[in-house]
Amino acid sequence: MRQAPRANGDRDGGPAAELAVQGPGPAAVTIAGLTAGGPALLVFVSEHCPTSALALRRLGPLCPAWARAGLTTIAIFEDPLDVAIRTARRLGWAGQVAGQDPPYPASRAYRLSTVPTAVLVGRGGLLAGRVAGWDQRALAALLGEAGTQLDTELAVPSAAGPLTKPGCSSKAALDPELAAAMSAPDGTDDLEEMFERGWTDGLPVIPPTAERVEAMLGGRDADESLGLVPPAMGEATLARVAACAVLAGCRPAYFPVVAAAARAALDPAFNLHGQAVTTQPAGQLIVVNGPVREEIGLNSGMGALGPGFRANLTIGRAVRLLVSLTGGAMPGAMDRATLGQMGKLGFCVAEDEEGSPWEPLHVERGFAAGQSVVTVIGSDAPQSISDHRSRTPEDLAYVLAWAAASAWSTNWWPLEEPSVFVICPEHAEMFRGAGWTKQRLRRFMFDAVHKPAGELRRGETTPAVHAAAPDAVVPKWAAPEAIVLLVAGGEAGRYSAVLGPCTGMGSQIVSREVESRA
Amino acid sequence: MCDLVHLERRGIPAVGIATAPFADEAVAQARLLGMPGTTVAYIPHPVQLLSAAELAARADAVFPSVLAALTTRPAG
Amino acid sequence: MPDYVSPFDERVRPAEPLAPRPADVAGQRVVLLDIRKNRGAEFLDRVETLLTAAGATTARVTKEIFSKPAALSLIDEIARGGGLVVEALAD
Numbered sequence: 223m224r225q226a227p228r229a230n231g232d233r234d235g236g237p238a239a240e241l242a243v244q245g246p247g248p249a250a251v252t253i254a255g256l257t258a259g260g261p262a263l264l265v266f267v268s269e270h271c272p273t274s275a276l277a278l279r280r281l282g283p284l285c286p287a288w289a290r291a292g293l294t295t296i297a298i299f300e301d302p303l304d305v306a307i308r309t310a311r312r313l314g315w316a317g318q319v320a321g322q323d324p325p326y327p328a329s330r331a332y333r334l335s336t337v338p339t340a341v342l343v344g345r346g347g348l349l350a351g352r353v354a355g356w357d358q359r360a361l362a363a364l365l366g367e368a369g370t371q372l373d374t375e376l377a378v379p380s381a382a383g384p385l386t387k388p389g390c391s392s393k394a395a396l397d398p399e400l401a402a403a404m405s406a407p408d409g410t411d412d413l414e415e416m417f418e419r420g421w422t423d424g425l426p427v428i429p430p431t432a433e434r435v436e437a438m439l440g441g442r443d444a445d446e447s448l449g450l451v452p453p454a455m456g457e458a459t460l461a462r463v464a465a466c467a468v469l470a471g472c473r474p475a476y477f478p479v480v481a482a483a484a485r486a487a488l489d490p491a492f493n494l495h496g497q498a499v500t501t502q503p504a505g506q507l508i509v510v511n512g513p514v515r516e517e518i519g520l521n522s523g524m525g526a527l528g529p530g531f532r533a534n535l536t537i538g539r540a541v542r543l544l545v546s547l548t549g550g551a552m553p554g555a556m557d558r559a560t561l562g563q564m565g566k567l568g569f570c571v572a573e574d575e576e577g578s579p580w581e582p583l584h585v586e587r588g589f590a591a592g593q594s595v596v597t598v599i600g601s602d603a604p605q606s607i608s609d610h611r612s613r614t615p616e617d618l619a620y621v622l623a624w625a626a627a628s629a630w631s632t633n634w635w636p637l638e639e640p641s642v643f644v645i646c647p648e649h650a651e652m653f654r655g656a657g658w659t660k661q662r663l664r665r666f667m668f669d670a671v672h673k674p675a676g677e678l679r680r681g682e683t684t685p686a687v688h689a690a691a692p693d694a695v696v697p698k699w700a701a702p703e704a705i706v707l708l709v710a711g712g713e714a715g716r717y718s719a720v721l722g723p724c725t726g727m728g729s730q731i732v733s734r735e736v737e738s739r740a
Numbered sequence: 741m742c743d744l745v746h747l748e749r750r751g752i753p754a755v756g757i758a759t760a761p762f763a764d765e766a767v768a769q770a771r772l773l774g775m776p777g778t779t780v781a782y783i784p785h786p787v788q789l790l791s792a793a794e795l796a797a798r799a800d801a802v803f804p805s806v807l808a809a810l811t812t813r814p815a816g
Numbered sequence: 817m818p819d820y821v822s823p824f825d826e827r828v829r830p831a832e833p834l835a836p837r838p839a840d841v842a843g844q845r846v847v848l849l850d851i852r853k854n855r856g857a858e859f860l861d862r863v864e865t866l867l868t869a870a871g872a873t874t875a876r877v878t879k880e881i882f883s884k885p886a887a888l889s890l891i892d893e894i895a896r897g898g899g900l901v902v903e904a905l906a907d
Contacts, residue, residue, distance in 0.1 A: 430820050456828050462821070774832050788907070
């Protein structure tokens with residue numbers, strides 16, 4: 223008689239484990255009950271397993287005769303009871319039936335690794351052998367053993383058809399999560415569900431389970447409100463902000479930055495509402511300054527305006543999900559941007575304060591250098607500015623400034639709203655070497671870009687240009703303060719960038735300190 | 741509930757049948773899933789130990805609600 | 817379905833509309849989706865009889881695992897066939 227491997231220590235002659243299964247009647251199914259009139263054959267099966275089906279089909283017709291001879295049979299399914307009953311009926315199984323729900327306690331108690339497994343429980347409830355898989359000869363031997371206990375000869379399955387066939391893995395032998403995933407053909411149900419519900423910006427998101435959101439909140443008050451998020455006016459409770467942060471893929475350490483950015487964006491002075499619904503391609507640029515940059519791994523070096531760094535990407539994304547989900551500003555619906563831009567997936571930039579020749583943005587705006595601060599600016603997508611050959615700070619400043627001449631609109635001059643220049647380290651070095659302060663550079667750039675009104679009167683232009691004398695000098699920007707200067711980027715390469723403004727909605731630049739927690 | 745909402749989104753009218761204790765949970769779930777109008781018809785609890793005839797009677801009793809949920813024809 | 821925290825404020829979110837309903841089940845295909853809980857198949861047997869008597873054609877589909885939502889591939893397959901769905905029996 224072939225035995226299943228005994229690695230788990232089941233010994234013939236040992237007591238059969240008690241059964242925790244669901245039978246069709248109100249009475250419990252017990253080993254004592256099954257073995258009251260003689261030995262019992264427990265046939266562990268699973269509905270999805272073809273070899274189990276084979277076993278039930280081949281053994282089923284023999285059950286009535288076995289029962290008359292004193293051998294009780296029961297098919298114990300690793301399935302719900304009603305599935306067990308229907309499957310048994312369909313396969314012509316004439317013995318008893320029982321079902322198991324996860325985690326399949328009976329299968330575990332019998333240390334199954336395979337279904338089907340036939341276990342003979344002899345007199346006194348003692349184990350008398352088992353056969354794993356379909357093995358006609360081993361089963362015949364097992365039935366021989368049962369017959370011996372009954373002092374009779376029991377019918378055995380015929381030798382027609384396959385004599386042996388391997389079984390399938392018992393669900394009990396699998397890791398519970400793996401078993402559940404195997405039972406559901408679509409293992410990515412939860413990720414697809416996020417798409418199904420529209421909890422996404424078009425890319426996969428991390429499902430915001432209660433545990434993940436709780437971890438993101440880190441003990442903060444879930445019900446604290448940051449205000450209403452336009453345009454739908456959904457309330458930005460910290461719980462919802464945390465949900466957006468989880469969806470975006472943030473780590474809990476990023477949450478204070480996300481919260482500060484959300485607070486800044488919801489400041490009425492920022493006019494998030496206008497930006498969220500406009501036909502302009504407005505995104506919310508988030509600039510991070512201070513020690514938090516290094517604490518959470520924000521990138522301010524090579525690729526500073528591109529992908530590759532979790533903190534940058536997920537923080538920007540969390541804030542945008544707050545706007546598009548909680549705030550309802552979905553593209554094609556309340557978000558009416560004609561073309562939009564990829565910055566609306568999220569745009570979080572850290573300044574290279576260490577490499578910059580100048581005071582960083584937050585210090586300019588009145589914060590201490592050691593404070594961690596988030597600044598939000600409504601802005602367009604970056605336009606690259608190449609300059610590899612300028613030899614003087616004046617020439618470089620001229621090139622940088624004129625790159626922005628068509629920002630927003632070719633001739634709509636002057637612009638009140640900010641243009642954000644991201645100066646790369648090699649360009650910044652030129653100004654450092656020449657001893658130029660930020661203010662000097664800003665003033666030079668402001669003065670550099672102007673045209674006579676007459677040259678601006680083609681296509682879209684401002685009323686001021688129309689009203690001015692043709693030779694009146696019109697600057698690109700209404701004031702030097704409209705020029706925002708940041709330093710970031712890789713140390714090699716002479717590409718800076720400028721981000722044009724979001725215009726016509728009176729949006730102010732807003733800064734918020736990042737809370738520090740002990 | 742999820743299944744019903746997924747089907748409705750694809751233009752398939754769907755109704756669930758559940759025992760009465762499920763009602764609060766179903767309403768909350770429907771709202772959470774963004775489709776508060778999703779329909780579930782209820783039969784009394786419990787069902788496990790009903791005879792075949794009793795179970796069939798439950799189905800008969802809830803059938804008008806099922807029709808009302810799936811069609812525009814008035815109930816009754 | 818796991819416990820998710822929704823980013824949406826349901827008070828302000830426009831409710832998604834239900835699918836449009838036909839005038840009658842007569843002539844419709846009705847899929848009877850069995851979630852594999854106890855007595856469900858038997859219950860749906862009776863519902864099936866009633867629907868057939870009302871002039872519908874029926875089809876029986878079983879969910880892969882009762883404790884999880886149906887795989888979206890199964891939902892898509894049902895939807896492709898058109899008609900109506902009765903899902904039972906949640907107890």
